[in-house]
Amino acid sequence: MKAVIQRVTTAKVTVNDELISSIGRGLCVLVGISQNDTKEDALYLARKLLSVRLFDDETGKRWQKNVKDLQYELLCVSQFTLYNQWKGNKPDFRYAMPGAEANDLYNFLLQQIGQQYSSDKIKNGQFGAMMQVHIQNDGPVTLEIESPKKDTNN
Template identity: 60%
Template sequence: MKAIIQRVTKASVTVGEAQISSIGRGLCVLLGISVEDTQKDVDYMVRKILNLRVFEDENGRAWSHSVMDRELEVLCVSQFTLQCILKGNKPDFHSAMPAELAQPFYNNILEQLRQAYKPELIKDGQFGAYMQVHIQNDGPVTIQLESPRGTTDPRQLFKQEKQQQRREKTRSKGPSEAGREKGTSHTKADPSASIGAEGDISSEPQQ
């Protein structure tokens, strides 16, 4: 599953002359569902959408709060073209889940979001309709997300999630703190390792 998440000051969806839904400040999420997506992808995307820290806190500190922390709105729009594969200059959408399967799948995503958050703050467009999506990007801030592919072994999935959380925690630290940790990791490197291979030494496997 792919998503384009935009921090907005306002956003709305219009079909024909009728406005279907609108939000004030919050997130506008374009979702592209693939033929390979499962409930695991839904769980991942719902968690990330609601917990992504793209808002400031009460003191104005950036990248501190999620949409849930600020109790803001979320507008979701089904966007199968995110699953586009170019063949030359022509878009191919065979990777996108067929509409008859994608609609209940998409409705399930909305339901999971409403259960995990406040139902009245989750809005959506009109599945399958020709929509006009009006987005006033705030920043601009645009985040591209894709649910992880690979093993279905629960132990490996848990390990991958922990590794990702550690990387996100490291990125959220200040440069001086991250630099101290980097220096510490170098002191733990194998003394017998060659200088040329030193850059490959890491506490985590690269993905």
């Protein structure tokens, strides 16, 4: 499971010009799910998203606080395109988890983040929809986290 994390001052998701979700300061998280991901990967990602220190402390010292420390929000957006491979100049998404299965695991991730933090601070897009994600990146700060690779040879 992979996440591209963007520290934001504001972010929102629209579908067909209809507002789906929005947040103030916090993190906009694009979530990709590979065909080999499990609940263990979702648990890892939930813990990591809530503990990464991407914000300044009260004195201005950088990289000291996480979203929980500051009671900021998270906007999660499913994005199967994070698990692409290139076939010439065309993207190939064969390593992304199929839709229904990915939706279940994505919802499990959201549930875990909500349980470990506060469900009212967690927003999300519309799974499987053609979304427009509007962000005001703060910094800009954009980082990637991926769950540890499992040894599939056993």
